[in-house]
Amino acid sequence: MKLTPQHRLFFAAILAAAVVAATVHLSLLAPVFDLVMTPHAQGGLVITRVTPGSLNARQVSQGGRLTRLGGIEMDGTLLIEEPDQLGTWESYNRFLDALGQLNAAVDHGVVSAEIDGEPVTLSARPRTIGDLPSMFWVQLAVGVLGFLIAAGVYAFRPRDRGAAHFAVTGLGLLLSATAATVYSTRELVMDGETVRLLSAVNWFGTLTFTAALVALLWEYPRTLGHRFPVPTIVYGTALLSWIGFVRQLFPDPGSVYLAILCLFSITFLFAWLQWRKTAAHPVERAALKWYLLSIYLGTGLFAAVILLPLALGTEPVASQGVMFVVFLLMFVGIALGITRYRLFDLDRWWLTAWIWFFGGLVVIGVDALLLWALGLTQGTSLALSLALVGWIYFPARQWLFSHLHRGGDERGRQIHRLIQELFSAEEVGQLAELWHKYLAREWDVLDLQIEPGSLSAPRIGNDAQTLAVPHLFGEQHLVLRHPHRGSRLFTRRDSEAATLLHQLARQALDGLSARHEAIEERRRIFGDLHDDVGSKLLSLLYRAKDPASGELARSALADLRDVVSQSDEGVLPLTDALADWRAEAQERLDDAGIVLQWEQTVATDLPVSTFRLRHTARILREALNNVIKHAGGTTVTVRIAETAGRLHLAIMDDGVGSDPETWREGRGMLNIRHRLNKLGGSVQWRRHAQAGCTLEVTVPLDQPLTPAGTPSR
Numbered sequence: 001m002k003l004t005p006q007h008r009l010f011f012a013a014i015l016a017a018a019v020v021a022a023t024v025h026l027s028l029l030a031p032v033f034d035l036v037m038t039p040h041a042q043g044g045l046v047i048t049r050v051t052p053g054s055l056n057a058r059q060v061s062q063g064g065r066l067t068r069l070g071g072i073e074m075d076g077t078l079l080i081e082e083p084d085q086l087g088t089w090e091s092y093n094r095f096l097d098a099l100g101q102l103n104a105a106v107d108h109g110v111v112s113a114e115i116d117g118e119p120v121t122l123s124a125r126p127r128t129i130g131d132l133p134s135m136f137w138v139q140l141a142v143g144v145l146g147f148l149i150a151a152g153v154y155a156f157r158p159r160d161r162g163a164a165h166f167a168v169t170g171l172g173l174l175l176s177a178t179a180a181t182v183y184s185t186r187e188l189v190m191d192g193e194t195v196r197l198l199s200a201v202n203w204f205g206t207l208t209f210t211a212a213l214v215a216l217l218w219e220y221p222r223t224l225g226h227r228f229p230v231p232t233i234v235y236g237t238a239l240l241s242w243i244g245f246v247r248q249l250f251p252d253p254g255s256v257y258l259a260i261l262c263l264f265s266i267t268f269l270f271a272w273l274q275w276r277k278t279a280a281h282p283v284e285r286a287a288l289k290w291y292l293l294s295i296y297l298g299t300g301l302f303a304a305v306i307l308l309p310l311a312l313g314t315e316p317v318a319s320q321g322v323m324f325v326v327f328l329l330m331f332v333g334i335a336l337g338i339t340r341y342r343l344f345d346l347d348r349w350w351l352t353a354w355i356w357f358f359g360g361l362v363v364i365g366v367d368a369l370l371l372w373a374l375g376l377t378q379g380t381s382l383a384l385s386l387a388l389v390g391w392i393y394f395p396a397r398q399w400l401f402s403h404l405h406r407g408g409d410e411r412g413r414q415i416h417r418l419i420q421e422l423f424s425a426e427e428v429g430q431l432a433e434l435w436h437k438y439l440a441r442e443w444d445v446l447d448l449q450i451e452p453g454s455l456s457a458p459r460i461g462n463d464a465q466t467l468a469v470p471h472l473f474g475e476q477h478l479v480l481r482h483p484h485r486g487s488r489l490f491t492r493r494d495s496e497a498a499t500l501l502h503q504l505a506r507q508a509l510d511g512l513s514a515r516h517e518a519i520e521e522r523r524r525i526f527g528d529l530h531d532d533v534g535s536k537l538l539s540l541l542y543r544a545k546d547p548a549s550g551e552l553a554r555s556a557l558a559d560l561r562d563v564v565s566q567s568d569e570g571v572l573p574l575t576d577a578l579a580d581w582r583a584e585a586q587e588r589l590d591d592a593g594i595v596l597q598w599e600q601t602v603a604t605d606l607p608v609s610t611f612r613l614r615h616t617a618r619i620l621r622e623a624l625n626n627v628i629k630h631a632g633g634t635t636v637t638v639r640i641a642e643t644a645g646r647l648h649l650a651i652m653d654d655g656v657g658s659d660p661e662t663w664r665e666g667r668g669m670l671n672i673r674h675r676l677n678k679l680g681g682s683v684q685w686r687r688h689a690q691a692g693c694t695l696e697v698t699v700p701l702d703q704p705l706t707p708a709g710t711p712s713r
Contacts, residue, residue, distance in 0.1 A: 008155035016144050016151075016174065023140060023178040024129065026198070030190040031106050031124035032131055037188065039076025040065050047115075055123040060115060068114040069122070070105025072098050081184040083199055084253035092253045100192030124189070136185040138325060143177030146170050146331040153334075162220030165212045165231065166334070172209030173327055176202050203256055204242050210263040211238035213295065217270035221284040221291070222277050224270065238263065264299065282446060282482050294333025302326050431512055432472055435505045439469065439480060442501075443494065446482040453477055458498035464489035469498050472509050571607040574647075574701075578602065578640060581617055585624055585638060592628045594636055601641040608647075608701050615675040616647065616699050622668050623651045623695050631655030633692055642701070649697040652688075660685035660693060672697075 034054030037045040044067040050060055066074050077086060077095055086092050105111045106124040113122045150170025157163035179201035183190055215231035218224050241259045244250050250259075271292055278284040440448045455470040455477040467480045467490045483490055582598050589596045620638075627636055633655030641648045663669070663685070676683050681699040688694065 003158075005155040008158065009152060012148060012151035012155065016147055019174055019178050020140060020144060023182055024132075026182045026194060027132060027136065027185065028127045028129070029194070030127055030186045031103075031109075032127050032187045033122055033124050033189075035060065035187070037066065037079065039079060043067065044074045045076070045079065055125060059120045059122065064115045066113060066115050067117070068112075070102050070111045070113070072101055072105075078102075078188065082180070083183075083195065084203075084256055087254060088252050089248050096192040096196050098192070099190055099195055102189045103191045106189055127187075131187075133185050136181050139177050139181035139185075142325055142328045143174040143181075146177075146328055147174035149331040149334065161223075161231075162216055165216035165219055168212035169209050169216065170331065172205045172207075172212055173331075174205070176205030176209060177327070179205060200242075200246050203245050206256070206260055207238040207242050207263070208235075210260050211235050213299070214263055214266045214270065217267050217274060220274075221287050222274065222281070224273050224277065234263070234266070267295070291334065294330050297326075297329050297333060299327070299330060428473070428509070428512060431505070431509060435472065435501075436478070439478065439498075439501070442497075443467070443480055443483040443490075445480045447479075448481070449479050450476050451479050458495045458502065460490045460492075460495055464491070466490070467494060467498060470502055472502075472505055571609050572613055574602055574606045574608045574613075574642065577608070577613045577617070581620055582638075585620065585636075588624060588628070589636055594628065594634060597635060597637040599637065599639040601639075606642060606701065612679055612699060612701060615679055616649070616697075619672050619675055619697055620649065620651070622672055623697075626668050627651065627653045627655070631692065645701050647699045647701055649699070650694055652692060652694045654688075654692040656691060659687050 033056055034051035035047055035056065036049035036051075038048055040046045044065045047060055047062060047064045047066060050057055050062055054060075068074060077091070078098060080086065080095070083092055083095050086095055102111075109125070110121055110123050113120050147170040150167045150173075154160075154163045154167035179198040182198050183195045211234045214234045218230045218234075224230070241256075245253070245256050245259075250256070271288075274288055275285075278288050436448065439445075450471065451468075452475060454475045455468055457470065459468045460466070461468060465482060467483070469478045469480065471477050480490075483494065578600060582600075585598070586596050624636070627633065631653040633653040635654050637650075637652040639648075639650040639652070672683055676697065676699070679699050681697060683698075684696045686694055686696070
């Protein structure tokens with residue numbers, strides 16, 4: 001049967017569960033007196049607390065000094081957390097013998113004692129899970145979590161030697177932490193041979209952890225050499241050292257700390273060699289930085305607070321049990337490095353797989369706890385465990401998933417900005433430049449090059465350090481190297497994102513090409529109108545036999561020239577436009593025999609868009625056409641003023657026009673209203689008291705155009 005990552009995760013969980021069960025079982029073998037004791041300066045142990053409800057509550061009072069128990073002289077060494085801190089093998093063996101005698105003495109539950117010089121009888125009871133202190137569970141959790149993180153890496157990378165060494169570090173931590181938590185959290189008494197065995201397991205785990213750390217730095221992120229079997233030598237040295245300590249061949253039990261420090265010091269040499277070897281490999285260098293930070297943050301603190309003082313023969317700065325927690329910093333840091341820097345070539349799916357796996361374990365664990373603690377039936381406990389998991393675990397898991405993928409909304413906003421930029425490009429070169437800049441910014445790459453050869457789709461290459469993307473045009477493609485400044489590798493998700501971006505860029509390029517074709521077609525049509533229709537209108541103007549026909553031909557020719565020659569883009573000085581309007585109005589009214597009175601109040605040479613000027617000129621032209629055709633007057637007054645960014649235009653005649661309320665709107669009036677709707681302006685016709693009418697027009701010169709007023713291209 002082929003082993004899958006799920007199988008390996010399951011086996012790792014089973015092993016961890018077995019170690020937890022053994023650890024709890026061994027801890028429960030130690031009897032308890034329900035007393036809290038500390039060493040006394042003059043010998044013996046001071047009782048600092050008697051647990052309420054204790055069997056010994058009547059025989060013992062707080063503050064009493066316990067000097068003998070089961071025929072053994074009491075001293076502070078019997079409360080020591082770690083027996084190898086006693087200094088000599090003689091003290092170490094004497095401590096274990098004393099524990100053995102005490103355990104034998106309380107085997108029947110009652111033991112003679114001497115408190116404050118008075119003989120008393122103390123009763124011991126079996127230990128329960130509720131008696132286990134919080135530090136027991138903390139050390140146990142550190143060992144289990146560290147092991148599962150390391151085993152999880154190996155589960156997905158079983159052929160990677162670096163992952164194998166990392167798994168061994170997790171196993172070493174599991175053995176070391178669980179063994180130490182049994183004897184370091186005892187109340188007072190425990191079988192001496194059990195402590196001897198657990199102390200040896202603790203040494204084995206610590207030496208194995210350190211040796212695996214050295215071997216790991218030899219293999220990862222780049223192998224430092226194949227000529228010498230350095231990992232084998234390191235593991236062999238650790239094994240021989242452990243045998244020497246078990247057989248007590250070293251000068252004292254504290255030498256184990258010196259041996260561990262010597263092994264650990266090799267990591268600095270290998271770290272320096274790895275630093276040199278990854279100089280030309282930014283991905284490995286980024287992974288190494290995070291990797292070393294995780295390792296030395298945890299192990300360095302433990303070495304400085306525990307190992308170094310003990311190797312120098314002084315008291316450690318903090319409790320060894322408490323300092324076990326710093327090891328978890330290393331494993332959690334490496335787990336975070338996997339999701340950020342793809343350590344061991346794993347990605348965020350590694351953490352996702354663990355979360356799903358733990359989901360099943362949580363259901364089983366809660367069910368077992370309810371069966372054991374509350375004595376519920378199997379069906380009731382299963383239902384209740386599913387409810388608790390649904391209310392607590394699954395919402396927490398969903399929050400973690402959303403936290404891991406919170407970059408989705410930002411990616412959407414970035415694509416929206418890209419679309420705006422690409423579809424606003426005016427030239428092909430500008431579009432290509434915008435797209436190249438976006439790709440470099442999106443992945444924060446160290447290098448982006450254009451290389452020959454066409455591609456049909458994005459492709460990841462060179463051990464996921466490069467991403468090749470099809471170019472927008474030509475037999476070329478783009479190569480992006482080292483994403484996020486070389487801190488990670490390209491993934492399938494990056495390839496999918498690049499495919500989407502390339503499709504967007506191609507659509508923008510197609511739209512730009514269609515727009516350029518439309519502009520060229522417009523220019524061709526305008527040229528044909530100017531050459532063909534313009535010449536025919538000019539012939540009609542010269543052949544006109546009456547003023548009305550000539551005026552019609554002249555007006556059509558002016559409109560044609562206006563359409564062909566003027567652009568909707570750019571700006572012109574308002575005074576220049578007014579001069580053209582006045583000249584045209586003067587010519588047309590002179591031909592019709594009408595007097596023009598032009599009144600103009602424009603204080604500044606204001607720049608106005610040609611689009612507004614063109615439509616306003618046509619409004620004036622249409623108004624003069626109506627005066628010439630329908631008013632029957634002799635004088636036209638045109639008043640133009642500009643105030644507060646608005647152009648006010650009034651055309652007044654002295655004709656015999658009727659009330660505008662009775663007019664039937666023709667094409668001329670409709671055209672005027674349509675143009676003013678585009679410009680966001682207003683229009684009003686009114687009749688004079690005596691004779692004639694006035695057309696009043698207001699055109700804003702600075703506000704945005706309405707959607708209908710957006711010039712067509």
